[in-house]
Structure formats: structure tokens, C-alpha cells
Amino acid sequence: MSAEFEVQGLKVTDIAQEFGTPLYLYDGDSLHDRMTALREQLHPRLEVFFSLKSNPNMAICSLLHAYGARAEVSSLAELATARAAGVAPGDIVFLGPGKSRAELAACLDQDTGGVYAIICESFGELALIDEVAAERGVVAPVALRVNPEFAVKGSGLTMGGKPRQFGIDEAQLSAATGLATRHAHVRLMGVQVYMGTRILSESAVAENTERILDLAERLAGSLGFPLEMVDIGGGLGVAYFDNESDLDLGDIAARINPLLDKFAATHPDTRLVMELGRYLTAQSGTYITRVRYVKTSMGENFAVADGGTNHHMAAVGIGSFVKRNFPIQVLNRLDEPVSGDWNITGPLCTPNDTLGKKVALPGIRPGDLIGVARSGAYGPSASPVNFLSHGHPAEVLVVDGTAHLVRDRDRPEDLLRLQRLPGKTSFGAPRAAE
Numbered sequence: 001m002s003a004e005f006e007v008q009g010l011k012v013t014d015i016a017q018e019f020g021t022p023l024y025l026y027d028g029d030s031l032h033d034r035m036t037a038l039r040e041q042l043h044p045r046l047e048v049f050f051s052l053k054s055n056p057n058m059a060i061c062s063l064l065h066a067y068g069a070r071a072e073v074s075s076l077a078e079l080a081t082a083r084a085a086g087v088a089p090g091d092i093v094f095l096g097p098g099k100s101r102a103e104l105a106a107c108l109d110q111d112t113g114g115v116y117a118i119i120c121e122s123f124g125e126l127a128l129i130d131e132v133a134a135e136r137g138v139v140a141p142v143a144l145r146v147n148p149e150f151a152v153k154g155s156g157l158t159m160g161g162k163p164r165q166f167g168i169d170e171a172q173l174s175a176a177t178g179l180a181t182r183h184a185h186v187r188l189m190g191v192q193v194y195m196g197t198r199i200l201s202e203s204a205v206a207e208n209t210e211r212i213l214d215l216a217e218r219l220a221g222s223l224g225f226p227l228e229m230v231d232i233g234g235g236l237g238v239a240y241f242d243n244e245s246d247l248d249l250g251d252i253a254a255r256i257n258p259l260l261d262k263f264a265a266t267h268p269d270t271r272l273v274m275e276l277g278r279y280l281t282a283q284s285g286t287y288i289t290r291v292r293y294v295k296t297s298m299g300e301n302f303a304v305a306d307g308g309t310n311h312h313m314a315a316v317g318i319g320s321f322v323k324r325n326f327p328i329q330v331l332n333r334l335d336e337p338v339s340g341d342w343n344i345t346g347p348l349c350t351p352n353d354t355l356g357k358k359v360a361l362p363g364i365r366p367g368d369l370i371g372v373a374r375s376g377a378y379g380p381s382a383s384p385v386n387f388l389s390h391g392h393p394a395e396v397l398v399v400d401g402t403a404h405l406v407r408d409r410d411r412p413e414d415l416l417r418l419q420r421l422p423g424k425t426s427f428g429a430p431r432a433a434e
């Protein structure tokens, strides 16, 4: 018998048997360890807000919340997810460059939300927030998202110092005298800056933090509003590829805690917020597909599996023109020696459907389980799950040694349910006579 991948003592072959493939498998212990390390090592005043964008599964949000995370959301569904997961409205911020009137209303309605802060991304949005709040007879708590003049190197996707649809330019805000009192139904109360994603440099995190705290203080001072919250963004990365290495959280803490300490001492009532998506969820998840066919073509080996980039677009290679492979293993035969290079492909009718290119793996046979590790962030929700109408994969979360199905795979009827033939009210059913 070969060694096989296990999560909390549960064997991958048993899980695949019980829940079918393809599926995403999450380890609740990993989520726990991530949150615990952050809470133990980072400054006690720094609150971690989970960016649901990275993994919108309600059970993941609920577990992270149980371990101390609050929520950062960007749509009605994400807001509803955070609420269903038990996050109090006072621990939710709502952000996004294109918020609708309905989203702003939901942020302000006490029965559906009444979020802690709307993070505002434009002067036009600020006017709409004022209008929607006035209709409700409330005053909206608003933090300004700033597009800063500075840029800090070290992020996979840099945000500052460039024309962006996100936030309001620092220079425009500096010149916006009277902004704090411009709208009667808006209460400016905070500043948010997000410097980019996939940051793998401890010094970049520290430099961002220092500059953001300074910027927040300057802006609140010049515009004349009390700093109830500073959201220093986040964007901490995890290593996916050979040439990358994981962040050293102890090093980050050693660099930013003194900055936060100094700031906290002079701002005893200001909430300090860090938004994290990938850093919380990536390591907890493995995407698992079962090999259907093996074949060779012009000297190369192919393993064709039951799921591919339709569920895991990021595995195609993020932010790079050269294909770089996520960590990939044959999960049911971990201890077998490498015997050759394999292309791991999925069921789509496009050559781009390649999870792994020339990956050194043991000999693959039909029925083997292929795992793509570090896949708990930006998985199905950031993939074309409806391409070729295969639908969303199942998601399974292991908590306290028990595997829970936390999302059913889509069935064909799920994909057809919202479609209509002209003249019919629902698929297959004729419209009732008038």
C-alpha cells in the first residue's frame, strides 16, 4: 500500500469515494492555525478582516469568524454570506469601486446590515451614499479609499502611484477642503488603502503600513474628521512557485508592531484593520481531480482528469506569461518515485485547460487522484465554472476530524434552472394561460 494524502487523519481516497470528484477539500485546522498565528503575533489592536472575495464559502467564513476574523465584503451576496456566517454588522466593511444603490441601501439598513463602514471609492459614490442615507434618515459611516501617490515594490499587483479605478487620488482628497461637511448624511470616519495582492516581501508590508498610517493621519487632519478606523489593506501572499518563499510572520510582526504600537498610543480609540484573503485561505485548500485517461502525444505524457481550469483558473499561472506550476501531487501514491514529466489536463475543449505542464510525477494511471495544493483562495469563484457547462465543483471542509460537504456540485438541472425558452416561464414548462 502506498502512502496517501490525509486531512486530519481522513484518507483522500475515502473522501473522494464519499463525495465524488472533482472537489475542493479544505482543512479547518489550517484556517485555525493561520488565524491563531496572526492573532498571537500581530499587534493586539490590529483586527483581521477576512476578504470573502478569496473564498466566498459560508462555512469557511463561519469558521474563520469563530477563530476571530471579521469580514470585508464587496457584493450583496458576500454581505449576506458574512451575516449568515454570524459576523456582526459592526464587524463588516463593504468595499468595491462600482457599488449599486441597492448595495449601499443594504449597508445602511439596520435589518439587513448597518455595516461598520462603507469604504468609498469616488466623489460620485460619496454623493450617492449621502442620497441613500438621506432617504433612510440615517448618517452613513464612510471610510475613504485612497489611491496613494506612493508605490511600494514587492507586490504581485501594485496599486499605488498609478491611474486606477479604485479609491480617490491622494491629491484630489488633499485638495477637497470641506469634504467632511459637504454631505449632511455622511460621516467621514476612516481611511483605507490597499496596496496590492500577492505581497511576499516583509519589508514591503512594513513600508506600506508605515506610509498608510502616516497618510491616514495627514488626511484626517487636513479634511478635519476623527480617525475612527484605519484599514491598512493587506494583500499578504503565499508562495506558489519554485522561486517564491513564504512570508515570515514573525519578521512582519517585528517590523509592523512597533509602528502600530506608536500609532495606537496616540490614537487610543481608532480601530486598526488588516484585510486578508489569500493569506487566510490559500493553504487550507486542495483541488482534487481524478484521472480519467492517460495518453501520450508526440513524446509527451498527458493525464486527462475530470476537472481542470474550469475550477482552478489560477493554476494556469497567475501574473505570468510563462506557465508556472502550482504544487501538484498524485495524492494516492505520495511515496512513489518520480518517473517522468506529465501534463495534467482537464475536460475542456481548449489547450489552455492545463493544470500542470511537464510536472515531475510518479507514473500516472487512470483512477489516480491529482491534487493541486495551496488552492483555497481564488478557486472556483475566480474560475469559469460554467465553461462547457460542467458547473461548480463540490466543496468539503474537514473540522475536528469530520468531513462536511459545504457546497454541492452543480447538477445539469442547476445550470438549466435560470434559463428560459422564449415564451415559456421555466425550462420545459409552458407559460400559464393568461
Ligand SMILES: *Cc1c(COP(=O)(O)O)cnc(C)c1O
Residues within 6 Å of the ligand: 051, 053, 054, 095, 194, 196, 197, 198, 233, 234, 235, 236, 275, 276, 277, 278, 279, 377
Ligand atoms: C482583493 C482584495 C483583498 C484581498 O486580497 P488578498 O490578496 O487575497 O489578501 C483585500 N482588499 C481589497 C481592496 C481587495 O481588492
